Amino acid sequence: MAYRAPELFDVKTGVTLDEKVDIWSLGCTLFALAYSHSPFENTQTTEQGGSIAMAVMNAQYKHPSSAYSQGLKNLIDSMLKVNPQERPDIHQVLQMTDAVMQSLR
8 A cells, every 4th residue: 555656545536647656656656675674664654543545635745864966866866756747757767767866976
């Protein structure tokens, strides 16, 4: 559930889903690779009775303190926009990823 895009929590008949749901999941995966946990599974949602679904639908997550670049954080944040129209497409993700990689050189 923690990698499910917000729009998948209430899918209406006739609604077309596109690759933006996969961009969301990719953003969750990238966050998990960087920080070793899901962006939406934290103490509040797992131990204090909070709702993962509500955390996802409101994009309630924080980047832990780390040495990661702001570019990487911005990439993840762009992929985890609640509104799918605000998320990048895969070509934009690749461009942003390339920019992050270039900044490391």
